[in-house]
Amino acid sequence: MYQALLADARFHRLLLDMDADIAARCRAGRCPCGGALHTAMFRRKPRGWPAGLGDAYDQRYSFCCAVRECRQRLTPPSLRFLGRRVYLATIVTLIGAMQNGVTAARLQRLSTALGIDRRTLGRWRAWWLSIFTATPFWKMAAAAFMPPADPSRLPLSLLERFAGGPEDRLIACLRFLAPLTGGSALRHAF
Numbered sequence: 113m114y115q116a117l118l119a120d121a122r123f124h125r126l127l128l129d130m131d132a133d134i135a136a137r138c139r140a141g142r143c144p145c146g147g148a149l150h151t152a153m154f155r156r157k158p159r160g161w162p163a164g165l166g167d168a169y170d171q172r173y174s175f176c177c178a179v180r181e182c183r184q185r186l187t188p189p190s191l192r193f194l195g196r197r198v199y200l201a202t203i204v205t206l207i208g209a210m211q212n213g214v215t216a217a218r219l220q221r222l223s224t225a226l227g228i229d230r231r232t233l234g235r236w237r238a239w240w241l242s243i244f245t246a247t248p249f250w251k252m253a254a255a256a257f258m259p260p261a262d263p264s265r266l267p268l269s270l271l272e273r274f275a276g277g278p279e280d281r282l283i284a285c286l287r288f289l290a291p292l293t294g295g296s297a298l299r300h301a302f
Contacts, residue, residue, distance in 0.1 A: 114206045114271075114278050121162045123279060127191045127202070127286070128169055134290075135173035138188040147179035149186060156193060160203035160228075189290035191283070196294065199228070201286055207233065208240045209268040240266040249291055 117123050139149050153171045161169055174187040194201035207226065211219070211233060223230040244250055245263045254261060262269040267285065274284035 114209060114282065117278060117282060118160070118202065118206060119162045121164045124161060124165055124169065124192075124200075124202070127283075128165070130191050130283070131173060131188075134190070135175075135188045138173075138186060139175055143177035143179065143182060143184055143186065145177060145179055145182045145184065147177040147182055149175035150178050152176035152185060158193065158198065158200050160199045160226075187294060190293045191286040191290065193293055194289065195292055199232075201289065201293070202282065203228075204236055205267050205271070205282065205285060205289070208236050208266070209271055211237050212265050212268040247292075253288070 177184045257273045274281040
């Protein structure tokens with residue numbers, strides 16, 4: 113059900129448009145020092161994006177204060193990138209969900225089918241089950257779900273807490289995870 117979204121260029125263009133909207137709202141604000149914000153986008157080298165998206169997809173929106181003494185960088189949250197991870201947020205989330213109830217054979221099939229090393233898949237699984245659940249973000253945000261998301265089934269149990277079809281659920285989940293994307297300008301975006 114979610115696998116089709118991994119290769120859907122239309123869906124990934126939608127995420128790019130959403131990131132552009134978040135960035136525009138961030139830029140409409142000002143730097144905390146009061147200065148104007150100038151564009152300072154930078155390239156990422158993401159893995160896992162479908163063909164046909166163009167060069168704009170690997171650009172991370174970012175801004176820099178125009179005041180010479182400040183020059184603070186403000187990076188808005190992203191629905192495409194999950195922190196410093198090389199793979200896109202959609203890949204880390206959906207592959208993590210597909211690993212629920214993983215066996216060694218299933219892990220090998222996922223690894224082979226997607227061209228992602230099984231050790232990388234194992235690290236993602238460990239991140240969802242131990243590192244993510246230990247963050248202050250999760251400890252506070254988990255209380256918003258009723259019934260609670262089962263931490264032993266993350267990220268699948270998280271996706272299940274959102275309404276709508278697979279696309280709507282994934283977008284809602286990526287919005288939920290946006291504070292973890294490394295965006296320093298979260299206060300301007302949502």
